[in-house]
Amino acid sequence: MKIVVPYLLISLLLIRALLCGKAATHPNLSVQHTAAEYKWIKVLDKGPWKESYNFQLFSHHDTLWAFHFDGVWFSANGRSWIKSSLPNVIDNLAFLNYVSFNNSILGLGRFTGNIEQYSLQSTIYRTHDLKGWEILANPSTLPRRFFYRPFVFQNKLWFVGGEDSKTQFADIWNSPDGIVWTKVKDNLSFGKRSRSQVVMLGNKLYLLNNDVWSSEDGLHWKQETGAIINGVEIFGYTAVVLDGQIWLLGCNRNGQFSSQVLVSSDGRTWWEQKAPWSPRGGIAACVHQGKIYMTGGKYGGFDGDQTKFIYSNDVWVLERKSQTND
Numbered sequence: 001m002k003i004v005v006p007y008l009l010i011s012l013l014l015i016r017a018l019l020c021g022k023a024a025t026h027p028n029l030s031v032q033h034t035a036a037e038y039k040w041i042k043v044l045d046k047g048p049w050k051e052s053y054n055f056q057l058f059s060h061h062d063t064l065w066a067f068h069f070d071g072v073w074f075s076a077n078g079r080s081w082i083k084s085s086l087p088n089v090i091d092n093l094a095f096l097n098y099v100s101f102n103n104s105i106l107g108l109g110r111f112t113g114n115i116e117q118y119s120l121q122s123t124i125y126r127t128h129d130l131k132g133w134e135i136l137a138n139p140s141t142l143p144r145r146f147f148y149r150p151f152v153f154q155n156k157l158w159f160v161g162g163e164d165s166k167t168q169f170a171d172i173w174n175s176p177d178g179i180v181w182t183k184v185k186d187n188l189s190f191g192k193r194s195r196s197q198v199v200m201l202g203n204k205l206y207l208l209n210n211d212v213w214s215s216e217d218g219l220h221w222k223q224e225t226g227a228i229i230n231g232v233e234i235f236g237y238t239a240v241v242l243d244g245q246i247w248l249l250g251c252n253r254n255g256q257f258s259s260q261v262l263v264s265s266d267g268r269t270w271w272e273q274k275a276p277w278s279p280r281g282g283i284a285a286c287v288h289q290g291k292i293y294m295t296g297g298k299y300g301g302f303d304g305d306q307t308k309f310i311y312s313n314d315v316w317v318l319e320r321k322s323q324t325n326d
Contacts, residue, residue: 037320040276043078043293044315051311053282053298054094060105064288065130066295067098067105074130078293078315089125089133092118095146101157104128106178108150108157109142120144124178137179145169151198153205153218160207161193168192172218185219197239201246201267208239208248212267224267229253236281237262242292242318249275250283250297257281257299277316292318 049055049068056067065084066073069092072084090096095111095118107125111118123138148162158174170193171186190213197208207213210233212224228234228248236252248262257279264270280297287293294317299310 037322038273038318039321041317041319042276042314043317047295047313047315048073048081048083049313051296051313053280053284053296053311055284055296056093056098057284057286057293057295058098058100058105059286059288059293060100060130062289064286064293065105066284067093069093072130078288078317084130086127086130086132089123097148097150099150099152099157101152101178105130106136106157107133108178109146111146120146126178136177140179141181142175142178143173143181147194149195149197151200151205153198153200158198158218160188160196160198163194168194174218189213189221190223195235197237199239199241199246201241201244201265206246206267208246208267210234212264214267228262228264228270234262238283238285238294240285240287240292242287242290243320247292247318249285249292249294250279250281252281277314278310278312280310280312290319291323294318 049066050070052069055069058065058067064075064078067088069088071088072086073081074084075081090098090107090110092111096109098105098107104126110121110123113119122140122142122144124136124140124142125133126136127133145162145164148159150157150159156174156176157178158172160172161169163169170188170191171183172188173181173183175181190207193209199206204214204216205218207221210228211226212228213221214224215221232253234251234253237248237250240247245263245265246267251258251262259275259277259279261273261275262270263273278299280299282296282298283294284296285292285294295313295315297312300307
């Protein structure tokens with residue numbers, strides 16, 4: 001049976017699709033020609049680790065390191081991976097993080113269980129050679145909370161906010177060694193925060209949630225934009241900095257995952273780059289040798305009346321087209 005669609009209806013649908021596809025529908029999105037300068041390349045269909053999300057990828061000692069729930073893998077080129085003897089000491093990486101600091105990798109705390117029932121310790125772990133862990137402190141003065149992202153600034157470790165079983169926080173802490181932690185300011189201007197990501201671009205820190213704030217000292221913050229995309233709530237992404245720009249990978253937009261990447265050079269104006277990998281959030285990513293490597297992620301949707309989750313372990317790299325042609 002042939003289905004006939006009136007010409008007028010087709011025209012209206014095409015116009016609507018074109019309008020919806022334009023960044024101009026969101027005033028703080030722009031289309032940049034620099035998007036054409038980069039290309040995503042699939043390195044592996046499947047990495048050696050289990051399909052998962054909310055784990056971490058590091059560039060350390062000219063080597064890629066994947067810190068996964070099930071252990072640690074390393075690679076010189078992103079294609080051939082070897083499992084290290086180094087165990088995952090943090091345990092549940094959805095709640096706490098590792099961080100690269102002073103030529104070492106530190107594990108800040110240990111979280112076992114889930115949000116309904118868990119055990120949280122303030123133990124600080126460190127590895128220099130990535131072959132074994134040493135315990136720097138057990139306990140430490142690290143606050144007992146989770147859903148925060150540590151970062152390095154002015155030769156110290158810092159983190160913003162986070163939460164515990166009762167509330168979120170609006171403070172900022174730092175530490176010279178990961179052992180002794182000091183609250184340096186409370187009641188920050190952006191209010192209580194959880195799952196914030198902070199990156200360094202130029203001489204400024206940028207705090208990223210659905211909005212963006214910047215600071216030159218970690219204490220005084222200025223709002224750059226109230227919404228990365230006007231009218232759209234985004235979360236679940238991973239932020240990295242490459243070539244003087246902030247890249248957000250794996251954005252959930254109003255509850256729907258997308259493979260489009262958001263990029264900004266100032267935290268205020270953002271442009272979109274299409275990506276060939278499947279929609280997902282909770283990506284593991286890092287910058288390594290002037291390229292962005294990414295793996296993992298989770299996609300959620302409805303299959304009939306039930307929620308269905310799809311997990312990933314493919315490996316991709318973003319590089320300049322000039323690097324591809326070299």
